[in-house]
Amino acid sequence: MATSLKAIKFDRNSRSLHVLDQLLIPFQEKYLPIYSISDGYAVIKKMQVRGAPAIAIVGVLSIIVELNYLLKPQGAVVQTYYDIADVENFKNVLIQRIEYLVSSRPTAVNLSNACKDVVQIINHSSTDSPNTLLEEICKYGTKLFDDDLTNNYKIGENGAKFILDNLKQQNYTGPFSVLTICNTGSLATSGHGTALGVVRSLWELSKANKDTEPSTKKSKTNDGSAGDAWLERVFPLETRPYNQGSRLTAFELVYEKIPATLITDNMISFLLDSIANGRVNQPPVKAVIVGADRIAKNGDTANKIGTLQLAKISSLYPGILFLVAAPTTTIDPLCPDGSHIVVEERPADELRKVKGGIRDGDSYKIINIDVAPNEIDVWNPSFDVTGHVLIHGIVTENGVLTKTDGQFSI
Ligand SMILES: CSC[C@H]1O[C@H](OP(=O)(O)O)[C@H](O)[C@@H]1O
Numbered sequence: 001m002a003t004s005l006k007a008i009k010f011d012r013n014s015r016s017l018h019v020l021d022q023l024l025i026p027f028q029e030k031y032l033p034i035y036s037i038s039d040g041y042a043v044i045k046k047m048q049v050r051g052a053p054a055i056a057i058v059g060v061l062s063i064i065v066e067l068n069y070l071l072k073p074q075g076a077v078v079q080t081y082y083d084i085a086d087v088e089n090f091k092n093v094l095i096q097r098i099e100y101l102v103s104s105r106p107t108a109v110n111l112s113n114a115c116k117d118v119v120q121i122i123n124h125s126s127t128d129s130p131n132t133l134l135e136e137i138c139k140y141g142t143k144l145f146d147d148d149l150t151n152n153y154k155i156g157e158n159g160a161k162f163i164l165d166n167l168k169q170q171n172y173t174g175p176f177s178v179l180t181i182c183n184t185g186s187l188a189t190s191g192h193g194t195a196l197g198v199v200r201s202l203w204e205l206s207k208a209n210k211d212t213e214p215s216t217k218k219s220k221t222n223d224g225s226a227g228d229a230w231l232e233r234v235f236p237l238e239t240r241p242y243n244q245g246s247r248l249t250a251f252e253l254v255y256e257k258i259p260a261t262l263i264t265d266n267m268i269s270f271l272l273d274s275i276a277n278g279r280v281n282q283p284p285v286k287a288v289i290v291g292a293d294r295i296a297k298n299g300d301t302a303n304k305i306g307t308l309q310l311a312k313i314s315s316l317y318p319g320i321l322f323l324v325a326a327p328t329t330t331i332d333p334l335c336p337d338g339s340h341i342v343v344e345e346r347p348a349d350e351l352r353k354v355k356g357g358i359r360d361g362d363s364y365k366i367i368n369i370d371v372a373p374n375e376i377d378v379w380n381p382s383f384d385v386t387g388h389v390l391i392h393g394i395v396t397e398n399g400v401l402t403k404t405d406g407q408f409s410i
Pocket residue numbers: 050051052053182183184185188189193194195244290291292293303304305382
C-alpha cells in the first residue's frame with residue numbers, strides 16, 4: 001500500500017475535497033469524495049476522518065464544497081435546502097446546516113470553534129451575494145488548513161526543545177523513550193501532527209546528539225547549549241477500542257522509520273516497572289506526550305479514553321514529564337474546568353467488534369469480527385478528562401504553558 005500520510009486533500013482550484021478513510025488504515029488506502037455538509041458530517045461521525053484539528057478542517061471545507069457546488073447552474077438545480085434568491089433564507093439555512101455539522105462530535109472544541117468562526121463570517125458579511133460569501137468562507141477555510149500545518153511544526157519544535165531542556169536540567173545523558181496514546185500525527189491534522197509532531201521533531205532534533213561526539217554536538221536545547229540526550233524509542237499504546245495507536249500511529253512511525261514498540265493499554269505499569277528493574281532492556285521513559293480534544297481554562301484536558309489512566313500511572317514514576325500537545329485552537333476559554341466538558345459516548349458495537357484486514361494476495365480484505373457477546377451491555381466513552389494537577393506542560397505553537405503554584409494561567 002502507498003505510504004501516503006495525507007488525511008485531507010483539497011484542490012483549491014476546483015474546490016474538490018477528498019478524505020482518507022481511516023477506518024481502512026493500515027490495510028487499504030482509499031480516498032472518499034466529499035460533496036456536501038452532509039458528507040462531511042457522515043465521515044466525521046463515523047470516524048472515517050478523526051482527530052480534533054482534522055475534523056475542524058474537514059468540517060469547514062465541507063461547507064465550502066457544498067456552497068461551491070450549489071452556486072453552480074447544475075448545483076442549483078439539484079439542491080433542495082436553500083432558496084438562493086432569498087439571502088436571509090440562504091444564510092439561515094446555511095447556519096442550521098453548520099449547527100448540524102457541529103453535532104457530529106461534541107467533545108473536540110476545534111470543530112465547534114471553526115464553525116462558530118464561519119457563522120460569524122455569515123452574520124457579519126456585508127454582502128448579499130452568496131458567491132461573495134463563499135469566497136469569504138473559502139479564505140477562512142484555506143487559512144485554517146495552512147495555519148494548522150504551520151502551528152504543528154511550531155508545536156513539534158517547542159515540545160522537543162522543552163523535553164531536551166528538561167533532561168539537560170536533570171543532567172540526563174544518553175537514550176530515552178517516550179509513551180504516547182491514540183493518533184495525533186499527520187492522520188489527525190493537516191500534517192506533522194501535535195503530540196506525534198513533537199515525537200517527529202524530537203527524533204530529528206535529538207538525532208544529532210546520537211550521531212556526533214560530545215565535542216561536536218549540534219542539537220540545541222532552549223538555552224542554546226548542546227544537549228546530551230536523544231530519543232531512542234517510542235511506545236505507542238494500541239488505544240482500544242478504535243485502535244488509533246495500533247492502526248494509525250504505528251503506521252506513521254513505521255513510515256517515518258522511528259523505532260517503536262507497540263503495547264496494549266494495560267501494559268503501561270508493567271512496562272515502566274520492567275524498564276526500571278531491568279527486566280526489559282529499553283531506555284527509560286522520560287516523557288509521555290498526548291494530544292487534546294478540549295483544554296479547559298484551568299488546564300484540565302479531554303483526550304482519548306485511556307489518557308487519564310496513562311497520566312495517573314506515569315505520575316507514580318519520578319522524572320517522567322506528562323505533556324499535552326495541542327494548537328491554541330483546542331483551548332476552550334469558556335470552559336472553566338474539566339467537569340464542564342461533554343464526553344462523547346460512541347456506539348456499543350465499536351467495542352463489541354474489531355475491524356481488521358485479511359491478506360488477500362498483495363492487498364487486504366477488511367473484515368469485522370465479534371470480540372464480545374452481542375447481548376453484553378457496553379460503556380464506550382470516546383474520551384476522558386485528565387486533571388491539570390497531572391499535567392506538567394501544555395505545548396502550543398506559542399510555547400509551553402507551565403504551572404505556577406500548581407495552576408495554569410491560560
Ligand atoms: C491531534 S488529534 C487530537 C485528539 O483527537 C483524537 O480523538 P479521535 O481519534 O477520537 O478523533 C485523540 O483524542 C487525539 O488526541
